[in-house]
Amino acid sequence: MKGRHRSAGSSGGALKLGAATVAVLVVLAGSWYAFRKYSQPSCGNAAKLSIGAPADIVPALKAQATEWSERAKVGHNCVDIEVFEEDPADVAAALAGKANKALTGVGQANGKTRIPDVWVADSSLWLQRLHAADAQSVPADAKSIALSPLVLAMPEPIATTFGWPQKEITYPDLIGKVATDQKVKVGIVEPSRDATGLGGLLTLAAAAQAAGGGDATQATQAATAALRALAAGRSSLRADLMQKFPRGGDATALSGGLSVAPLSEQAVIQYNGQQPPVRLAALYAEPAAPALDYPYAVLGNDKASIANELLKSLDSQGFRDKLGAIGLRGADGTAGKGFQTPANAPAALAAAQPPDAAAVEGLLTKWQAITLPARMLAVIDVSGSMLEPVPTAGGATRMQVTLEAARKGMSLFDDSWALGVWVFSTLLDGNKDYKQLVPIGPLASQRTQCLQALSTIQPKRNGDTALYDTILAAYKAVQQGYESGRVNSIIVMTDGENDDPAGGLSLEQLIAELKKTADPAKPIQVILIGIGNKVGEAQMRQITDAIGGGTFVAPDPAKIGDIFLQAIALRGQGAQPK
Structure with a gap:
C-alpha cells in the first residue's frame, strides 16, 4: 500500500511537473510568436x-x-x-x-x-x-x-448527320449545308459585342467568300447570304442563345430548335455538365476560328x-x-486536372493568330448594315462634276463608282428595309433642285424598281449643287413618313460644296431650319458622304454635328464603296445632335 501510495505521489508530482512544463512551453511559444511578429517588418498598408x-x-x-x-x-x-x-x-x-x-x-x-x-x-x-x-x-x-477554342456547337443527333465524331468538319461543309437545307438553323451571339460571335462571323464569312470561287460577284453574294442567315438567328446574350437549342431528341424538337452556333469549348462543356435532354457536340471545324x-x-x-x-x-x-x-485550358492549350474533354477534341491546342484589325472592322460594318432594320432615303448628286473620271478606278466616272457603291450596298439590305431614291443638282424638277425617282417603300416590293432607277441615273452636264435646299427637303420627307422601331435616316452622296446660282439656303439658315423641324420623339440621322477632294467637309460636319448623324469623306472616289459601308454602320452608334 505504501509503495502504491508513493507511486501515486510520484505520479501526482509528475503530472504537476508536466503541466508546468507545458505552461512554460506555451509561454515560450507565445513569446517566440510575439518576438517573431514584432521583430519582423510590419505588413503596413495593403x-x-x-x-x-x-x-x-x-x-x-x-x-x-x-x-x-x-x-x-x-x-x-x-x-x-x-x-x-x-x-x-x-x-x-x-x-x-x-x-x-x-x-x-x-x-x-x-x-x-x-x-x-x-x-x-x-x-x-x-x-x-x-x-x-x-x-x-x-x-x-x-x-x-x-x-478556349471556338467550336461549332451542335446537338449530337444533328452532328451525326455531318459525320461526327468520325469525320473532320469544315466551315465550307457548314456553308454548303445551310445553303441546301432550310432545316439547318444557324445561331450566333451578337458579334459586335461578343468575341465568340465575332470569331464565328469572321470564319464563316471567309468560308462563304471562298465558296464563291474566283467570281467576285458570286463570292459577295455567298458571303452576304451567310451573313443574312447568321443575322436571322442572332441573340444579344449567350444565355439567350443557349436556350434555343432543342430540349428534346424527337424530330419535331430537333427541327424547331437551333441547329448550330459558334461557341467556346467551355460553353459546350458547361452546357453538357447540366445534363440537358440533348447534349451538344463540339465540332473542331477547320479552318480554326480565333480562340478565346x-x-x-x-x-x-x-x-x-x-x-x-x-x-x-x-x-x-x-x-x-x-x-x-471550370472548362478552360491553359494558355498553351493543354488541360489541367478536372477538365472534361469533349469527344473528338484535340489533346492540345494553340491560339490562332487574330485577323487584321481593318478586316475585322470592315466585316462588322457590313454586319451592322445587314442587321439594323432601317428606313432610308438615298440622295445622289447628279451635278456636272460627277462626270469627272477617277484615275484609280480605271477611268470610270465619279457617277459610275458612286452608283456601283449604291448597288453593292443595296445588296446587303434584306427585304425588311424600306428605301427610297432621290437625285439632286439644280432645277431638276421644275423649280425644284431634287427629284424623286422611287418613294420610300419596302424593298420586298420595290427592290427591282430601285435597281432600275439607279441604272437610269445620268449627271446633268451643266448642273450645279443645291446641297442645302436638298438636305432640308429630304429631312422633311423622311420625317413625314417616320416609322418607329426603325433607324430613319438620310444618306446624301455628293462631290462638291453647296453651289446654287438661284440663291437658296445658307449654311446658317439650313442648320436653323433643321433644328426647328427636328422632333426629339422622331430622331432622324443625316449621313453625308463626300466624294473626292473638293467637298465642303467642314460645312458638312457642322450640319451633322448640329442635327445628329455623321460626315464621311472619300478623297479617292474609288474608295466610295468602303466609305458607304462605314456610313451605313453609323446607324448603330446612336449619333445625337451636339
Missing part, C-alpha cells in the same frame, strides 16, 4: 490591385489571386486583390470613350462599368480593335493566361509591379488545374 474579367474565368482568377496574395508582399505591404466580373464589351466601350472613340456596334459603356488595373478580356480581338482605334488605350500586346485567349492587359504603370508578380503565378500547374475545373 497594396491594392483590381482585376476585371468575364464571368467565364473569374472563379479561377479569384482562387489563384487569393492563394497568391496570402503569401505575397510588395515592399512592407501586403497585397489585397479584388477580382470582379465585367463584360468585355463594356470595358472596351469605356476605354474607347476615354479616348473619344467608338467601336463599331459596341455603343456606350454601361454606366456602372469600372476600368480595372488589370483587364482580362476573353479575346485579344478586343485589344486589337481598341489599339486600332487609339494606340494609347491598351498595351500593344498582352500575355494569354487561358485558352484571355489576354492579361495591365492598364497603366502605377500597379504594374504587383500585376506582373501575380502574372508569374498564372503560369503554373496550380492555376491550370483551377482552369480545368
Whole structure:
C-alpha cells in the first residue's frame, strides 16, 4: 500500500511537473510568436490591385489571386486583390470613350462599368480593335493566361448527320449545308459585342467568300447570304442563345430548335455538365476560328509591379488545374486536372493568330448594315462634276463608282428595309433642285424598281449643287413618313460644296431650319458622304454635328464603296445632335 501510495505521489508530482512544463512551453511559444511578429517588418498598408474579367474565368482568377496574395508582399505591404466580373464589351466601350472613340456596334459603356488595373478580356480581338482605334488605350500586346477554342456547337443527333465524331468538319461543309437545307438553323451571339460571335462571323464569312470561287460577284453574294442567315438567328446574350437549342431528341424538337452556333469549348462543356435532354457536340471545324485567349492587359504603370508578380503565378500547374475545373485550358492549350474533354477534341491546342484589325472592322460594318432594320432615303448628286473620271478606278466616272457603291450596298439590305431614291443638282424638277425617282417603300416590293432607277441615273452636264435646299427637303420627307422601331435616316452622296446660282439656303439658315423641324420623339440621322477632294467637309460636319448623324469623306472616289459601308454602320452608334 505504501509503495502504491508513493507511486501515486510520484505520479501526482509528475503530472504537476508536466503541466508546468507545458505552461512554460506555451509561454515560450507565445513569446517566440510575439518576438517573431514584432521583430519582423510590419505588413503596413495593403497594396491594392483590381482585376476585371468575364464571368467565364473569374472563379479561377479569384482562387489563384487569393492563394497568391496570402503569401505575397510588395515592399512592407501586403497585397489585397479584388477580382470582379465585367463584360468585355463594356470595358472596351469605356476605354474607347476615354479616348473619344467608338467601336463599331459596341455603343456606350454601361454606366456602372469600372476600368480595372488589370483587364482580362476573353479575346485579344478586343485589344486589337481598341489599339486600332487609339494606340494609347491598351498595351500593344498582352500575355494569354487561358485558352478556349471556338467550336461549332451542335446537338449530337444533328452532328451525326455531318459525320461526327468520325469525320473532320469544315466551315465550307457548314456553308454548303445551310445553303441546301432550310432545316439547318444557324445561331450566333451578337458579334459586335461578343468575341465568340465575332470569331464565328469572321470564319464563316471567309468560308462563304471562298465558296464563291474566283467570281467576285458570286463570292459577295455567298458571303452576304451567310451573313443574312447568321443575322436571322442572332441573340444579344449567350444565355439567350443557349436556350434555343432543342430540349428534346424527337424530330419535331430537333427541327424547331437551333441547329448550330459558334461557341467556346467551355460553353459546350458547361452546357453538357447540366445534363440537358440533348447534349451538344463540339465540332473542331477547320479552318480554326480565333480562340478565346484571355489576354492579361495591365492598364497603366502605377500597379504594374504587383500585376506582373501575380502574372508569374498564372503560369503554373496550380492555376491550370483551377482552369480545368471550370472548362478552360491553359494558355498553351493543354488541360489541367478536372477538365472534361469533349469527344473528338484535340489533346492540345494553340491560339490562332487574330485577323487584321481593318478586316475585322470592315466585316462588322457590313454586319451592322445587314442587321439594323432601317428606313432610308438615298440622295445622289447628279451635278456636272460627277462626270469627272477617277484615275484609280480605271477611268470610270465619279457617277459610275458612286452608283456601283449604291448597288453593292443595296445588296446587303434584306427585304425588311424600306428605301427610297432621290437625285439632286439644280432645277431638276421644275423649280425644284431634287427629284424623286422611287418613294420610300419596302424593298420586298420595290427592290427591282430601285435597281432600275439607279441604272437610269445620268449627271446633268451643266448642273450645279443645291446641297442645302436638298438636305432640308429630304429631312422633311423622311420625317413625314417616320416609322418607329426603325433607324430613319438620310444618306446624301455628293462631290462638291453647296453651289446654287438661284440663291437658296445658307449654311446658317439650313442648320436653323433643321433644328426647328427636328422632333426629339422622331430622331432622324443625316449621313453625308463626300466624294473626292473638293467637298465642303467642314460645312458638312457642322450640319451633322448640329442635327445628329455623321460626315464621311472619300478623297479617292474609288474608295466610295468602303466609305458607304462605314456610313451605313453609323446607324448603330446612336449619333445625337451636339
